[in-house]
Structure formats: C-alpha cells, structure tokens
Amino acid sequence: MRLYSTLQRKLVELPPPPVEIGIYVCGPTVYQRIHVGNARPYVIFLWLRRWLTGRGYAATLASNITDVNDKIYAAAPGHSSELAEQATRWYIEDTDRLGLGRPDAEPKATETMDDIIRLIAELVASGHAYEAGGDVYFRVASFGDYGQLSGQKPDQMTEQEPNPLKQDARDFALWKATKEGEDTSWDSPWGKGRPGWHIECSAMAAKLLGPAFEIHGGGLDLVFPHHENELAQSRAAGQEFAHIWMHNGLLRLTGEKMSKSLGNVQTLERVLDEWGRETLLLFFMTAHWRSPIDFSPATMEAAREQAWTFRNAFLHPPERQPARGWEALEAALDEDFSTTEALAVMHEWRAAGQLEQLRRALTLFGLETLAESERAPAELEEMARRRQAARATSDFAEADRLRDEIAAAGWEVRDVSDDPGYQLVKKD
Numbered sequence: 001m002r003l004y005s006t007l008q009r010k011l012v013e014l015p016p017p018p019v020e021i022g023i024y025v026c027g028p029t030v031y032q033r034i035h036v037g038n039a040r041p042y043v044i045f046l047w048l049r050r051w052l053t054g055r056g057y058a059a060t061l062a063s064n065i066t067d068v069n070d071k072i073y074a075a076a077p078g079h080s081s082e083l084a085e086q087a088t089r090w091y092i093e094d095t096d097r098l099g100l101g102r103p104d105a106e107p108k109a110t111e112t113m114d115d116i117i118r119l120i121a122e123l124v125a126s127g128h129a130y131e132a133g134g135d136v137y138f139r140v141a142s143f144g145d146y147g148q149l150s151g152q153k154p155d156q157m158t159e160q161e162p163n164p165l166k167q168d169a170r171d172f173a174l175w176k177a178t179k180e181g182e183d184t185s186w187d188s189p190w191g192k193g194r195p196g197w198h199i200e201c202s203a204m205a206a207k208l209l210g211p212a213f214e215i216h217g218g219g220l221d222l223v224f225p226h227h228e229n230e231l232a233q234s235r236a237a238g239q240e241f242a243h244i245w246m247h248n249g250l251l252r253l254t255g256e257k258m259s260k261s262l263g264n265v266q267t268l269e270r271v272l273d274e275w276g277r278e279t280l281l282l283f284f285m286t287a288h289w290r291s292p293i294d295f296s297p298a299t300m301e302a303a304r305e306q307a308w309t310f311r312n313a314f315l316h317p318p319e320r321q322p323a324r325g326w327e328a329l330e331a332a333l334d335e336d337f338s339t340t341e342a343l344a345v346m347h348e349w350r351a352a353g354q355l356e357q358l359r360r361a362l363t364l365f366g367l368e369t370l371a372e373s374e375r376a377p378a379e380l381e382e383m384a385r386r387r388q389a390a391r392a393t394s395d396f397a398e399a400d401r402l403r404d405e406i407a408a409a410g411w412e413v414r415d416v417s418d419d420p421g422y423q424l425v426k427k428d
C-alpha cells in the first residue's frame with residue numbers, strides 16, 4: 001500500500017503486513033462545537049484504520065484533544081477549563097453521531113503534562129531550547145533540518161510568537177509563563193505556566209505510539225507552523241517520529257447561499273441535523289483526501305442522491321451481471337486511499353447487482369445502514385406506483401394526495417432516477 005507523504009513529497013510504500021501501523025492525527029482545540037471541516041480528518045483516518053486492519057495490519061489510531069490553548073483562554077477568560085470540558089463533551093457527542101466508532105486513544109494535553117514537561121527539559125538540557133523570562137523557546141537555529149516539511153526557507157519565515165527576549169525571531173514557545181487572567185497553570189522547572197500547542201502533540205504522540213511511528217495526519221493548514229515544529233522538537237530530542245505525513249485538503253464553503261452566511265458557521269452538529277450521517281459520509285467519499293472538498297447545498301444534495309441510489313439497489317435489486325471483483329476496491333484504496341475510485345467501483349457493483357460486495361464496501365465506510373433498509377408493505381408500494389403514474393400524466397394533485405397518505409403511514413416517498421423511479425424509506 002502506498003500513501004502520499006508531504007515530507008518526502010511522493011507516494012511512500014508501507015511495510016508489508018502484519019506490522020504495527022501507529023497513526024497520530026491532530027484533533028480539535030476544544031472551545032466550541034467543531035466545524036464540519038474538522039470532521040473530515042476524523043472520518044478519513046477512522047476509515048484508513050479500518051482499511052489497514054482489514055489488510056492485516058495492527059493499526060492504532062491516536063487523536064488528541066487540545067484542552068490547553070490560547071484560543072480556549074481567549075474564549076472563556078477565567079473559566080477556560082470548564083469551557084474545555086464542555087466542548088470536549090460536544091466533540092465526543094457530535095463525532096459519535098458519525099457512527100464510525102472512536103480512535104483507539106484520545107489523549108488530552110492536561111493528562112499528559114508530566115511527559116510534556118520532561119520532553120521540554122530534555123530539549124533544554126541538550127541545548128535545543130532555552131528559558132527566557134519564564135517562557136521556554138525552541139532554538140530553531142540548533143536544528144539544521146528546520147523547514148524540511150513545509151519547504152519554507154529560513155529567511156522567508158514570518159515570526160512566530162513575537163517576544164523581545166527571544167534569541168531568534170523564528171524560535172517558538174514550548175512553555176509559556178502564566179499570564180494574568182489565565183485560570184489554569186502547572187508547576188515546572190521554569191515556574192508556573194502551561195505548554196505551547198506544538199509540544200503537546202510531540203509528547204502525546206511519543207507517549208502513545210513510541211519514538212518512531214508510521215503516519216502523522218492532520219489538515220493541510222497544520223503543515224506550518226504546527227507540524228514543522230512538532231517534527232523539529234521530536235527529532236531534536238532524538239526521536240525518529242513519524243515516517244509518513246498525510247495532510248488532508250480543506251473543506252471550502254461554496255455556493256451563493258453558503259458564502260453569504262459565512263458567519264453562520266456550519267458546525268458538525270448542524271450538518272448532521274440537516275443532512276444526516278449517511279449523506280455526510282458519502283460527501284466525504286466524493287473527494288480524494290488530499291484534495292479540497294466543496295461544501296454547498298448542491299454538493300450535499302448530490303451526495304444524498306448517491307446514498308439513495310445505493311439504498312435503492314437493496315430495495316429493488318438490479319439484475320445480476322458480471323463486474324470486477326473485490327480486488328478492484330483493493331487497487332483503489334491501496335493506491336493512496338482513493339475513496340473517489342472506490343466509489344466508482346461501488347457504483348459499478350450497484351449497477352451490476354453485485355450486492356454482497358457492495359454491502360461489504362459500504363460497511364467499511366460506515367454506510368451499512370444503506371443496505372439494511374426495511375421494505376415497505378405491499379399496499380404502500382402500490383400507492384407509490386400509483387403516484388408515479390399520476391405524475392406521468394401531470395395529475396399532481398393526485399400525486400400529492402398519495403404522497404401525504406404514504407407520509408401518514410410513517411413512510412417517505414422519494415423520487416430517484418433508477419428503477420422503479422421511487423424509493424420508500426421509513427421515517428425516523
């Protein structure tokens with residue numbers, strides 16, 4: 001299996017199974033309900049863990065919860081820890097609704113403080129970091145490979161965290177002395193304070209996956225400075241750290257309605273309420289994980305249409321015809337985990353009535369519910385057929401009457417392009 005890695009700038013081959021594949025993915029900073037865009041890495045890496053496990057690997061997925069961070073202090077001055085706890089509950093609640101299970105480990109920065117402080121102390125002792133006024137900074141000039149992940153040249157880098165006490169504008173904080181109004185702090189060799197964001201991830205990844213692991217993931221917006229700094233800190237501390245760096249493309253809000261309401265944030269909770277988990281999961285399948293993905297009413301409707309089409313194949317099985325075998329799905333996913341190719345294979349199986357393979361593939365992506373729809377009672381099927389006929393003769397009053405009658409019986413009739421042209425789905 002091959003995966004594209006930002007660090008090597010090419011597809012990198014995984015060692016053959018059965019080896020352990022440790023995956024670390026940067027999770028959310030918890031200070032509000034997560035955005036639907038933050039659900040994308042959550043979904044992609046849970047799918048990837050499932051796929052690797054199915055291919056015979058011992059895959060372990062760790063995804064952190066950043067519960068100490070500037071954003072949290074800013075959002076709730078004086079009670080940041082209460083906000084972090086509340087927002088952690090929201091995050092678990094919202095992502096549970098995706099129905100994909102959870103990562104193997106979900107470490108919190110506040111529960112990893114000893115490891116974080118130990119790692120900083122090691123970097124200070126080896127000269128890769130220095131204390132300045134109660135803060136501790138990473139000495140970028142001490143790490144020759146700095147910039148290797150993001151490709152940034154040292155002289156083009158913008159300053160991170162300005163502070164006149166720093167030795168070099170590029171140096172970034174590993175530890176920050178407690179400031180007025182910050183309600184949480186930890187004791188350290190440098191006084192009371194709290195860790196910087198980047199060192200939290202370096203420490204949590206090593207604690208759970210060891211000094212060398214296979215895959216580090218996260219959104220493309222994390223390459224610089226977050227991942228560049230994680231890599232520098234961990235390698236400066238003598239760890240090999242992650243081998244493959246996977247960065248998923250970002251979710252873009254598009255469409256007129258969506259752009260107008262940019263202030264109107266599309267939280268995962270809201271999107272699940274509006275569209276349901278099946279449509280959202282299918283939507284994420286429609287773009288390669290490395291590409292940006294456009295979220296709009298039109299793209300979500302298209303994803304919903306695809307979900308209905310799969311469901312329809314199980315309600316009204318097409319005549320069975322020859323099609324490619326399971327190895328077609330393996331080829332799609334083993335080559336840089338292409339869900340778009342996988343989706344094309346799945347539609348081929350749907351059209352060919354190869355429902356067992358299709359069910360197995362849907363299950364992999366958490367979409368087995370599409371194969372489990374209850375058939376409507378015969379009298380409702382009959383009413384749906386009469387409604388089709390009424391629509392065909394433009395008798396819309398009769399068609400609407402039949403639709404309402406079906407709804408009163410607890411079912412929803414939907415129009416689909418496949419035979420028989422309608423679909424009956426039991427309402428929740």
Ligand SMILES: [Zn+2]
Pocket residue numbers: 025026027201226
């Ligand atoms: Zn991180």
